[in-house]
Amino acid sequence: TQERFIETFNLINAKLKEVFPRLFEGGSATLVLIEPNKPLETGVELMIHLPGKKLTRLSLLSGGEKALSAIAFIFSIFLIKPASFCLLDEIDAPLDDANVFRFNDLLKLIGQNSQIVMITHNKRTMEFADTLFGITMEQKGISKLVSVKFERAPEAQ
Amino acid sequence: TQERFIETFNLINAKLKEVFPRLFEGGSATLVLIEPNKPLETGVELMIHLPGKKLTRLSLLSGGEKALSAIAFIFSIFLIKPASFCLLDEIDAPLDDANVFRFNDLLKLIGQNSQIVMITHNKRTMEFADTLFGITMEQKGISKLVSVKFERAPEAQ
Amino acid sequence: MKLKKLDIVGFKSFCDKASIDFPPGISAVVGPNGCGKSNIIDALRWVMGEQSVKQLRGKSMEDVIFSGANGKPPLNMAEVSLLLANDNGDAPEELRDFTEIMLTRRLYRSGESAYFLNKQPCRLKDIHNIFMGSGLGARSYAVIQQGNIGAITEASPEERRFFIEEAA
Amino acid sequence: MKLKKLDIVGFKSFCDKASIDFPPGISAVVGPNGCGKSNIIDALRWVMGEQSVKQLRGKSMEDVIFSGANGKPPLNMAEVSLLLANDNGDAPEELRDFTEIMLTRRLYRSGESAYFLNKQPCRLKDIHNIFMGSGLGARSYAVIQQGNIGAITEASPEERRFFIEEAA
Ligand SMILES: Nc1ncnc2c1ncn2[C@@H]1O[C@H](COP(=O)(O)OP(=O)(O)OP(=O)(O)O)[C@@H](O)[C@H]1O
Numbered sequence: 146t147q148e149r150f151i152e153t154f155n156l157i158n159a160k161l162k163e164v165f166p167r168l169f170e171g172g173s174a175t176l177v178l179i180e181p182n183k184p185l186e187t188g189v190e191l192m193i194h195l196p197g198k199k200l201t202r203l204s205l206l207s208g209g210e211k212a213l214s215a216i217a218f219i220f221s222i223f224l225i226k227p228a229s230f231c232l233l234d235e236i237d238a239p240l241d242d243a244n245v246f247r248f249n250d251l252l253k254l255i256g257q258n259s260q261i262v263m264i265t266h267n268k269r270t271m272e273f274a275d276t277l278f279g280i281t282m283e284q285k286g287i288s289k290l291v292s293v294k295f296e297r298a299p300e301a302q
Numbered sequence: 303t304q305e306r307f308i309e310t311f312n313l314i315n316a317k318l319k320e321v322f323p324r325l326f327e328g329g330s331a332t333l334v335l336i337e338p339n340k341p342l343e344t345g346v347e348l349m350i351h352l353p354g355k356k357l358t359r360l361s362l363l364s365g366g367e368k369a370l371s372a373i374a375f376i377f378s379i380f381l382i383k384p385a386s387f388c389l390l391d392e393i394d395a396p397l398d399d400a401n402v403f404r405f406n407d408l409l410k411l412i413g414q415n416s417q418i419v420m421i422t423h424n425k426r427t428m429e430f431a432d433t434l435f436g437i438t439m440e441q442k443g444i445s446k447l448v449s450v451k452f453e454r455a456p457e458a459q
Numbered sequence: 460m461k462l463k464k465l466d467i468v469g470f471k472s473f474c475d476k477a478s479i480d481f482p483p484g485i486s487a488v489v490g491p492n493g494c495g496k497s498n499i500i501d502a503l504r505w506v507m508g509e510q511s512v513k514q515l516r517g518k519s520m521e522d523v524i525f526s527g528a529n530g531k532p533p534l535n536m537a538e539v540s541l542l543l544a545n546d547n548g549d550a551p552e553e554l555r556d557f558t559e560i561m562l563t564r565r566l567y568r569s570g571e572s573a574y575f576l577n578k579q580p581c582r583l584k585d586i587h588n589i590f591m592g593s594g595l596g597a598r599s600y601a602v603i604q605q606g607n608i609g610a611i612t613e614a615s616p617e618e619r620r621f622f623i624e625e626a627a
Numbered sequence: 628m629k630l631k632k633l634d635i636v637g638f639k640s641f642c643d644k645a646s647i648d649f650p651p652g653i654s655a656v657v658g659p660n661g662c663g664k665s666n667i668i669d670a671l672r673w674v675m676g677e678q679s680v681k682q683l684r685g686k687s688m689e690d691v692i693f694s695g696a697n698g699k700p701p702l703n704m705a706e707v708s709l710l711l712a713n714d715n716g717d718a719p720e721e722l723r724d725f726t727e728i729m730l731t732r733r734l735y736r737s738g739e740s741a742y743f744l745n746k747q748p749c750r751l752k753d754i755h756n757i758f759m760g761s762g763l764g765a766r767s768y769a770v771i772q773q774g775n776i777g778a779i780t781e782a783s784p785e786e787r788r789f790f791i792e793e794a795a
């Protein structure tokens with residue numbers, strides 16, 4: 146319905162205003178209805194302003210900036226309407242160390258309301274997780290699960 | 303010309319037989335002319351056999367396997383006809399630690415005949431390089447080069 | 460509808476049966492290239508009713524059945540079962556008396572498919588129904604595939620709208 | 628034709644002049660997300676004659692001119708100069724007396740372009756000529772862009788043929 150779309154759009158946009166500067170340590174991002182008078186069919190544009198940089202074409206962003214912007218957008222939607230679980234396959238791959246940290250810091254927030262399954266090669270991301278599942282192929286071509294469950298020492302790490 | 307294409311094709315195919323098992327610790331890869339009777343226009347197919355696994359569709363390969371297969375193909379071409387220099391932008395990103403090591407080990411070989419400029423976030427890849435160039439943005443939005451040149455201690459690291 | 464347990468047998472590289480008990484919070488799945496991590500995501504999407512072979516990296520649906528490896532012959536059936544907690548009202552009204560929902564999907568190399576809901580045979584349509592309105596339907600914002608994260612920022616205005624509609 | 632020196636000014640995020648002296652062997656370019664590493668590759672391809680704006684991540688060629696940041700206003704010109712060693716016979720016959728080859732490309736915000744070969748004005752065509760037959764032409768196997776490595780394995784048979792032809 147029309148009101149519901151507009152209402153959700155506004156909620157996500159407001160959440161994006163919090164989430165984006167948190168991931169990028171500044172800057173801002175805004176969703177814009179291309180045709181506000183046609184709410185049932187309008188496309189949605191994304192305007193990104195990176196901290197210290199000028200408002201620029203999305204295509205010119207770096208690989209890491211594009212990934213982090215996508216994470217900001219998707220996580221804003223999650224925080225407005227959490228799905229029961231979410232499946233993320235190596236979405237931290239393009240990120241540098243500082244961005245991986247901020248990404249995982251925000252992921253902890255999402256993890257409070259949704260179950261998260263995150264595939265990763267990144268050691269930092271593994272440290273932030275509550276549980277690790279290792280997959281191996283001792284026999285070539287045959288996958289096997291090795292469960293590795295953490296017991297966290299209270300903040301002494 | 304026809305002979306030159308066939309000759310180059312055969313040389314690259316022979317080199318691929320060495321390079322692929324070196325990167326994957328086994329297995330094999332073969333280039334196949336789809337229409338061998340039309341050498342001037344035939345497409346080229348790639349058959350990949352991962353160690354211990356069955357000959358399978360390329361699309362089913364994992365992200366890392368696709369990247370390493372591409373590296374095997376491209377590096378085989380390089381070793382047959384080295385370009386003066388090559389520019390590689392984060393091609394190690396999908397690789398796990400063991401594959402990053404084998405990739406860099408082969409890259410050293412390529413680096414003997416070609417100059418290599420490799421963009422990377424990977425610490426292992428940085429260690430294998432002869433020279434590091436750091437790029438920073440102390441002033442947001444403005445790139446600056448910081449040159450970091452290694453003097454290698456003789457194998458005592 | 461939290462994930463409780465996933466059983467995979469004969470699906471892609473999971474020749475032998477694998478069972479994953481999902482805890483609350485954040486689970487990281489780790490392992491070397493090609494060991495089967497993304498295949499687990501494929502198994503989850505498949506049992507949830509994914510019909511696009513391309514989304515599963517295949518060319519025909521038969522590609523998801525274990526095709527052999529390391530001296531083991533191909534199998535003739537792939538089966539994935541998913542146990543969900545029915546804990547937040549996202550599931551269809553008719554299932555409200557169940558505390559748990561079990562979905563099972565089977566594919567035989569002959570091409571036959573079978574679907575089960577709490578061990579009762581059902582149609583693919585019934586599986587899709589479970590997830591409608593939960594944000595977990597076909598092109599959900601809750602599933603991001605390997606390599607796709609960069610493209611989301613450069614999505615078309617229509618695709619971006621679609622994500623928001625899913626949440627509305 | 629080894630790389631010797633690259634000078635970048637006014638090109639993308641390189642507002643102030645940057646000079647890179649390329650050593651032999653393997654150089655790793657490192658830094659945080661968005662600091663300008665891929666922009667260096669873009670600058671190299673641009674001065675070598677890249678005409679596809681899409682390959683440079685832009686929408687119009689004007690996008691490569693520094694558009695302002697951090698209190699600095701936009702610039703009106705982008706200029707990249709590349710010094711190459713003429714050491715292996717790959718360069719055109721007419722340049723055989725030069726031990727080094729310098730290419731310069733300039734773009735003004737007005738839309739005007741200028742090209743120089745060893746400081747003499749030349750045409751874009753002359754720049755392209757330098758690299759013909761060296762394996763370093765437009766869609767060279769010697770340049771792999773960020774994010775593209777996965778697609779090479781799944782290239783079409785025609786694209787794969789093209790790589791081999793480039794080397795033949
Ligand atoms: N039907 C099948 N039978 C047997 N093996 C299969 C089948 N389908 C896919 N595979 C194998 O599964 C492997 C890919 O697994 P997957 O994509 O899960 O790897 P991954 O752990 O995600 O690796 P990466 O870290 O590189 O992304 C491939 O080697 C592929 O050959």
Ligand SMILES: Nc1ncnc2c1ncn2[C@@H]1O[C@H](COP(=O)(O)OP(=O)(O)OP(=O)(O)O)[C@@H](O)[C@H]1O
Pocket residue numbers: 195198201205206207208209210239443638639640658659660661662663664665666667690691692693694695696773
């Ligand atoms: N014409 C321009 N003027 C100013 N800045 C620009 C211009 N074109 C691109 N940029 C900026 O350059 C940055 C991207 O740089 P680049 O792609 O080189 O990053 P990178 O170092 O490769 O990062 P990553 O590790 O994430 O790939 C973006 O922030 C973009 O806004």
Ligand SMILES: [Mg+2]
Pocket residue numbers: 364365366496497498605
């Ligand atoms: Mg994977």
Ligand SMILES: [Mg+2]
Pocket residue numbers: 207208209664665666773
């Ligand atoms: Mg980059």
